[in-house]
Amino acid sequence: MPASHDLKGLMKFLARDEWRGCFEQVFDNHFGPVLEAGDMEFDDLAEILSDDWAMTLWGCAFEDFLTQEFDVDGGNIVDEYLKRRGWKEGAQTKVYMKALRTSVMSLYEVSDIVPGKSLTARDLIRGGEPIAVSEGTATQTLKQWDRIAARIVPVLGKNIFAGGLLPYTPQATDALFDGLRQMFGKKGTKKLPALADQDLQSVASMFTLSWLFDTLDRAMALPPMQNSDGDDLMFHDIRFPLATGVTQKDIAAQVNAIPGMAQENVKFWNWLEDKPKGREKAKHADALSFDATMDNGLRVLGNVELKGRFLHLSTNSAARAEKGTALIRQALGDIVGTPLTEIRTIEQMMAERPPRERGEAASNVPPEIAEQVVHQFMDRQYRETLDQPVGMLGNKTPRQTVKSAAGRQKVAEWLKYLENQSANQPNPADPMATYNFAWMWKELGVHDLRR
Incomplete structure (x- = not known):
């Protein structure tokens, strides 16, 4: 007896000459632009993304x-198959096939996730009331406010997902919406047009393509990573050996005299910029910028630490390493020897990270204490953020933005983004993943939009 959602019969029917040619047209709509741009075959996608993703993508084209x-x-093909071969299929399978026949691919935001059982999906394109979906597999990995491209089909009184489900990043969402605006929107407006089911059915391949271009960009290479000076991230560890007879106490006294050195304890200093300044524009428009900042707004250019018979300078770019080395040699003179330098790329740093899945301890701090400390830090940071300009809000503060109806919607989207990024940690017990953003919704008066 075939499973209730078994489409093997339909797939075999696809081998008939008249349907094989039709499917090749649809297949080319979904994958042709990507394969042509990358000068590759469909099988190459399995090597880059995995066999499972290749099958999911094929399923998206097949369902279209x-x-x-x-x-x-x-x-x-569904009408013809059920007419000729429907007698071979069970009642549930035929209901599922008929539901797929009229299904529509759309973009949904998920919430109220009950792992292994259900979730609520809100259509971000067609609008309307959120839909309750019975779902066992995807609910095990989806997080609050994740966005997915999917087909929701009714089967025997329940809404379920079809097989082709694609998780969407904010970047893929923007690409999809830009494409829909170009296809259906009015010139000069950024508003997403109202789309009917037949409109979405006509551009189902756009969902696959938006996901694929975004996913391949991230899978093929890391984006450029820079510090806030616009320097490429290149981690330098410069070790100055202490001269014979020189003590750590001698070194500490000299380091304290170096401009910009802020002592944290007897053996550790933060090397800070002279005064707060705006971040310089990154050299690459799509670069990710990384730097630590003190509570007073000063950027941390590096760290200096005494370890045994060495003074270590650690920083994240060649330019800072050169400047820091010059400062230390000028201040300490011959009480330290010629330094040794170790340089590592971001890829090497990531490869050296201990694998948590092997059960290795990431910290000696008890989990409940770590969670409390992290949550207190996040409380302080986010409370300050409410009165600071935010790029996603047009460089207005959240408190300013909520004063208009349109601004309230923008703030709700921003809060969902923060909440979703926090929830998407590899370890669900990570303090970042367990942080509760509910207070921010209430503080800004937009709790009614948290749906």
Whole structure:
């Protein structure tokens, strides 16, 4: 007896000459632009992304194919299959096939996730009331406010997902919405147009392409990573050996005299910039910028630490390493020897990170204490953020933005983004993943939009 959602019969029917040619047209719509741009075959996607993702992508094209009418006998493969072979299928399978026949791919925001059971999906394109979906597999990995491209189909009184489900990043969402605006929107407006089901059915391949271009960009290479001076991240560890007879106390006294050195304890200093200044524009428009900042707004250019018979200078770029080395040699003179330098790229640093999945301890701090400390830090940081300009809000503060109806919607989207990014930690017990953002929604008066 076939499973209730078994489409093997339909897939075998696809081998018939008239349907094989029709499917090749749909397949090319979904993958042709990506394969041509990357000068590759579909099988290459499995090597880059995995066999599972390649099958999911094929499923997206196949489900789109099931909804279309073609200029061949029968017109639609589902109608023709059920007419000729429907007697072989169980009642649930036939209901599922008919539901796929009229299904629509759209973009949904998920919430109220009950792992292994259900979730609520809000259509970000067509609007309307959120939909309750019975779902066992995806709910094990999806997080609050994740966005997914999917087909929701009714089967025997329940809404379920079809097989082609794609998780969307903010970047993929922007690409999809830009494409929909260009296709259906009015010139000169940034508002997403109201789309009917037939509109979305006609551009189902756009969901696959937006996801693929975004995913391949991230899979093929890391984005440029820089510090806030615009220097490429290159981690330098410069070790100055202490001269014979020189003590750590002698070194500490000299380091304290170096401009910009802020002592944390007897053996550790933060090397700070002279005064707060605006971050310089990154050399690469798509670069990620990294730097630590003190409570007073001063950027940390590096760290200096005494370890045994060495003074270590650690910093994240060649320019800072050169400047820091010159400062130390000028201040300490011959009480330290010629330094040794170790340089590592961001890829090497990531490769050296201890794998948590092996059960290795990431910290000696008890988990409940670590969670409390992290949550207190996040409380302080986010409370300050409410009165600071935010790029996603047009460089207005959240408190300013909520004063208009449109601004309230923007703030809700911003809070969902923060909440979603926090929840998407590899370890669900990570303090970042367990942080509760509810107070921010209430503080800004937009709790009614948290749905």
